[in-house]
Amino acid sequence: MNIKLTRVFAAAILAAFAAGAGAQTVKVGVVLPYTGVGAELAQQVDRGIQTFMTLNPNAFGGVKVEIVKRDSKNPSGAEAKTAVQELITQEKVDILTGFIYSPDAIASAQLVTEAKKPMVIMNAGTAWITNLSPMISRVSFSMWHAGYAMGEAAVKQMKAKTAVIGYTDYPPGKDSLDAFKRAFEGAGGKIVDEIPMGGPGQVPDFTPFFQRAKDKKPDVFFVFVPAGDHTLAVMKTYGALGMRAAGIKLVGPGDITQDIKLQAMGDDAVGLITTHHYNADLDNPLNKRFVESWKKSFGPTTTPDFMGVQGYDGMAAIAHMVTTLKGKIDADGAINALRGWKYDSPRGPISIDPRTRDIVMNEYISELVKKDGRLVQKNIGMLPAVKDMCKELQEGRCKQ
């Protein structure tokens, strides 16, 4: 009897151990450009991931999540692909995420299809990326989200009839151009000029481009340039040429009013109108909590921007996959779990389009104003539940 009891105990202990060993660990590979020109962007996404972990310690339902970080270095695609290959074959990760630059995600698409690993994109904005593999889902944005929304808002809200477009001559710029043009003309407006304004590498002298735009006397001047030094130069030139006094409103996607660059933009920027899916000044309780936790972790002078919130939401998506599948990640199950997933993000309600695996979210129209000596984004309108219009309209490569 006694022996029997011991046996039962032993069996129970063994069973408990087996259950303990069965407590799943999910490995997540994070591929970001931690060094080089993209390091600042990678830091935003990385901090977004950390903030999610801080604010939602129980989000994974008891499943242990192990994060493996890898540097994708330059936007050649090749470095990211090698990193992804090794994460899959050496680290045996279950889920891949990160991807700031579009070429990095594009080059890795073949790999995740072949290896059947779900991939959650936290930035890469070229619209057609999600078409490349059934394993890809995106929680960030497509260049068409903000561009298309701005085109509609310019006609419907701002009552503009004519527009000039100035853009930096690389894919995000051209995508923005296409999106704005399609929406603006679709709503009855007229594009009077399209001006390519140099490449993303160096900041050009914007004066000749802006003078050309000014001479056309449009109602709005839609500008896409990379955030940072380009934006500062745009604002200076806009002020110096007296374009506001000439009645030309400067508008653009929120890329040009990235929160971390905002205070450097100067008073010339006041009145700038942008559309985007996030800014740190968004007035909702979740965002207040997000920004507060961010400043507590990383310092009062830091601020999240749209990339930060994308890192946060990407982790939320992964948490949803993990809890739905109870830690046993199979690729199809994970991607299917994300189809139609709804979440309350600091940027407002978001969901994943079940058909395209791309994000559906609000686009906020905001105006730069000066408040207490700081530049802040005042939200003056909102377009709810915006889809990636490139895929909705089956434009160019977005056709499927």
Next chain:
Amino acid sequence: MASFTAAEQLARRHRFQWWETLPWIAALAAFFAFPNYLAFGTQVLITILFALSVDLVLGYAGIVTLGHAAFFGAGAYTVGMLASHFGWTEPLSGLLAAALVAGAVGLVSGLVLLRTTGLTLLMLTLCTMTLLEQAANMGAAWTGGFDGIPGLSFGKILGLFSFDVLYFRSQYLYVLTVLLICFLIARTLIYSSFGQSLTGVRENLLRMHAVGAPVRARLVIAYAISAALAGVAGGLFTQATGFVNLAVLGLERAAGVLIVLILGGYGRLYGAFVGAVAYMVLEHFLAKAYPTAWQLGIGIVLVVVALYARNGILGLAETLRGKRRQRSAS
């Protein structure tokens, strides 16, 4: 040991030494020892070939170039565009096309550029590359621009071996074989009288003119051959990666290959091998261990090499060997 006459030594120098098989044995051993590192290994082999092509012009002919990625990119885009726009996915003929296109770009640009020397030449090689890069950006409908040409897949190698998307096994062996062939071509070239005349130009331009050597023609031909080899490296890059974008034409690649070559030791044939392996392995594992701070480690190593090993790792080895000989002789 030291009883050869100078003439005998000259006659023997092109013969294969036993240690020359070592790099190839090591490369094959790596294939079996590190089956999960072959994607990275393939990139190393491609970099070796690219560095070898640069060594031909920089180390042997003394042409200082900062724009050799122009030819790497020309080859890479040739293979990529043939595959995506014309469905030409046969790998070997693709490489041949890459070599021809890159060689032609080298020949034409060489005819113009090699009238100049020194800093002017350096700047003009850089300009050629930037022009090609901008052309590729403007022709985004063909080249895919910054976003690149996605999802390239290629036919079976020799109709037998299909590309291994996940583990890169066939790519590794394929690239290794092409590297061996290209290396044998480069080696033969360097030890031929043509190669000797290139070294002559590097060492004493005036004297080569004085003996009546067709200096410019030799340089242009060497430049074109080197460009063709770089084009093969680029073509291999596109085939192995299944992707090509503007970065193949960037300054980062052109400058990176110079660092590799200087680290290994230029003008030494095997400098490309030693430099590429040393630099890339160091970078790879530092970046893996410290994804945000690995560049610090690379920087320190480069500073040390620049200060104490002016002729690269191979140069350092030669100096040490020379010292040992001196000591045993005295």
